[in-house]
Amino acid sequence: MSEGHIARHRNYGLLMKRHHRDLRMRRLTIALIYLLIIIAIAVLFIVVRKEEQHRKMQQQTPPATASVSSSAGHLTTANTFEVRFISASDC
Incomplete structure (x- = not known):
């Protein structure tokens, strides 16, 4: 046995x-x-x-009827969802 071989197995x-x-x-x-x-x-x-359930819920609910009020300048639906259209002159 060589010294290198013995040293390699010492630890x-x-x-x-x-x-x-x-x-x-x-x-x-x-x-x-x-x-x-x-x-x-x-x-x-x-x-x-969750996204599929959300889409399924949107498909199952009938679309709400929208009414446009010309004096207020916004769109409201039967679900009390409100979208306001803002023109450049309003800013």
Whole structure:
């Protein structure tokens, strides 16, 4: 056995401890990445589902009849939703 070969195995226990610590860190990093991916997919699923429900609710409600008041210059609906049209002269 050469001196280099003996020196390489002198700290074998320390090397194995470092190796196992590195393996644990690698596994933890991979687990966290997978967890973040799963969370991102779940959030995306929830957002898409809420948007679909919102669109479905808009399709199910009948369109409100609009009445235009020429003196006020705004549009009101039966749902008390108000949209004001502002012209450049009003600013």
